[in-house]
Amino acid sequence: MPATSQKVFVGAGERVPEGGRLVVDIGEITIGIFRVDGNLYAYLNRCAHQRGPVCQGKIIPRVTEVIDSGGESHGFAFDETHLHIVCPWHGFEYDIKTGAHPGRRSARLIPVTVEEAADGIYVTV
């Protein structure tokens, strides 16, 4: 990261569709920008695990397990309200909204400030 931050225009808003991503290079830095429920989230392309290219991974809803009141399992289900980005190196999953691993919240992606103006998307690096 440079010592002084700079605001960089990334592109028009539609370049990051709902549930999708745009991965961009800004100098030596690679950033993933995601849109969930209309809001933008941006992270460095560096997994908290082994610095893998997390932003280039699979986007998939969180998997849950259906347990009834008696404690019995009724199998897997997708939780469409929690969209994950999965690091393609080793499978570490992060909630795109929080940037945190669901089972170890100290394992987090490094956020990048992102904002959407009338003319498009800006990140601050």
Add this chain to the structure above:
Amino acid sequence: MSKVEVVNGVSSATEHKVQQITTRTDSREILANAHRDIARLHLDDYFIVDVDAHHVEFDSWSEILDHLENPVLRHNAKSMTQNWPNAKQLAFSNHPVGLTFQDVFGRIPHQAELGEHVEKTEEHRDLTLVRRAMDSMGIKMQVVFPQPMLEMGLHPEPDIVTAMTFAYNRWFTRTILPREKRVKTLLCLPFHDPEASLKMIKEFGETPGVVGFMITSQRHAGVHKNMFMRIYRELEERGLPLAFHAGPTWGDTMTSTMNRFLSVHSMSFVTCNMMHMTNWIVNGLPERFPKLKVIWIESGLAWVPFMMQRLDHEYLMRQSDAPLLKRLPSEYIQEMFFTSQPLEVTMPHMLEATFKAVHADTQLMYSSDWPHWDFDVPARIAGLPFLDEQAKRNILGENARKLFRL
């Protein structure tokens, strides 16, 4: 790739050329962040030897079957590949269901396939992929193993195992090994057949690039049985190390109770080597073959302090069960060699204690296990805060250089 508008003096901002990594992505793109580690951690200053990596022999399965010596077996296998649509890359193998669970169902594409583009040249595709991985991670030399061949220890037909082990080893030593000095291997033994194992050692024991031999650990065999002693003696006399390479099974009495591959992989990749190490120590094989170097591969490290404490505890009460031992089991274990991957790092203080317990400075060797789903980049070792510079250097390559005389 499209340029995007930039403001406030930043010179360029471009759409990254690969938005999502898939089974078709170039290894150099997949490992680009590992390549950045070379400069960040000065990895070029190290002689890095990766003691456990894999190529995908299924991609060359037909070529390997051509190396089956027996004409009937060769015919049978080739017929399978020609007539069964799903057997082109499976004939005569023992491919278990769990192996296709390894990529976490599309989440880790490189585990499922390295389907990237490689220009067709005289060079074998696998060699190109191995070089791309080594160069991306700053690795100088790599000990390369197969993948599904590691499951042959549980194949139901021993004669096929022997024939396929010779076919694979002949193919590898003719097609891959002579073409790249940076590639080394520990060749599989048809361990169930000591006579064939001796023949294997004699055929390949002096082949350049063959730095020792390997037993695939998933098998129902007591390594202490008298029938195997000739193998150990031959290796000891030749000064060649013997490795035990771990693998998974979903079919033994323990793992057959399990419903998730996470459980199966966590346990069976370790218990196979725990079993062999127990038989090895309790039956005094380190006393019988004191010069034979033994390497335990791909079980991680966390199991080793458990084995040291457990075996020491039991041995002191039941010395008469292990009369050949002159020292504690843990003292023999500390003279064995281990590869590092998959390094269990979630509890750093326990990892540090484990390194001390196994005498990592001299006995531990870095391994990537690339392209498997739980691979470790060299930064895994280079970034450990409790290691001094010499220890890092030893683990990343010098221990392997000494053991394999590289």
